[in-house]
Amino acid sequence: MxxxxxxxxxxxxxxxxxxxxxxxxxxxxxxxxxxxxxxxxxxxxTARGARERSDVARTGKKFGRQKGGGTARHGDRRAPIFVGGGKAHGPRVRDFNPxxxxxxxxxxxxxxxxxxxxxxxxxxxxxxxxxxxxxxxxxxxxxxxxxxxxxxxxxxxxxxxxxxxxxxxxxxxxxxxxxxxxxxxxxxxxxxxxxxxxxxxxxxxxxx
Missing domain, CATH: 3.40.1370.10 (Ribosomal protein L4/L1)
Known part of the structure; x- marks a missing residue:
């Protein structure tokens, strides 16, 4: 051509x-x-992944009584409601590398x-x-x-x-x-x- x-x-x-x-x-x-x-x-x-409940390094010990403590029931300190707890429904790392x-x-x-x-x-x-x-x-x-x-x-x-x-x-x-x-x-x-x-x-x- x-x-x-x-x-x-x-x-x-x-x-x-x-x-x-x-x-x-x-x-x-x-x-x-x-x-x-x-x-x-x-x-x-890709987004930077947030640490969720299973990724946070905190104790899993139950820190209070189930009943009679005057507070809500919690199993460990990893819950998103606590300071230092895991992020609820946070961004996750996604693979965009086809x-x-x-x-x-x-x-x-x-x-x-x-x-x-x-x-x-x-x-x-x-x-x-x-x-x-x-x-x-x-x-x-x-x-x-x-x-x-x-x-x-x-x-x-x-x-x-x-x-x-x-x-x-x-x-x-x-x-x-x-x-x-x-x-x-x-x-x-x-x-x-x-x-x-x-x-x-x-x-x-x-x-x-």
């Missing part, structure tokens, strides 16, 4: 051949759903990239070099590319510092290095923007 490479000023800068094994995979909704669900579950934070095979995760990422390429929502840039790291200038340049409402920009090994600083105030633009490319973020944004370096890294990631 050949795609035209553009500059930030929406000028043509040649073509690039995309690997069909990465950008030409037939998408499957079930695979994409599994990977997105796995991602969202992995990012969930597993998913690496092959399925890799296949899901290929399908997400292929989905954007097939829908014409993939833009390849020569680089993210900017003449001046100003938000206004970058906004005007990106406006010429027709990115839509939201766009995910993926660079190579490291982010372009000037572009990152200039685009940090643009709410519709998100920036990631190639190692951070993931299915959820790719599908969530309307347009996917890759640099030449990002394409090389993503293809090497699967071919390596």
């Amino acid at each position: 050949k795609v035209t490479v553009q500059t930030l000023d929406a000028q043509g800068s040649g073509e690039i051949e995309l690997n069909d094994a990465v950008f030409g995979v037939e998408p499957r909704a079930d695979i994409l759903h599994r990977v997105v669900t796995w991602q969202l579950e992995k990012r969930r934070g 597993s998913l095979n690496k092959k399925v995760r890799a296949l899901g990422l290929k399908m997400a990239l292929s989905t954007k390429a097939a829908a014409g929502q993939l833009i390849v840039l020569d680089s993210l070099d900017v003449s001046e790291a100003k938000t206004k200038a970058v906004r005007e340049q990106l406006g010429k590319l027709g990115l839509g409402k939201t766009a995910l920009v993926i660079d190579g090994d490291a982010l372009n510092i000037g572009f990152a600083q200039a685009s940090s105030n643009l709410r519709q633009i998100d920036l990631l290095p190639a190692v951070g490319a993931n299915v959820y973020d790719i599908l969530k944004h309307e347009t996917l923007v890759l640099t030449r370096a990002a394409v090389e890294k993503l293809e090497a990631r699967f071919n390596g």
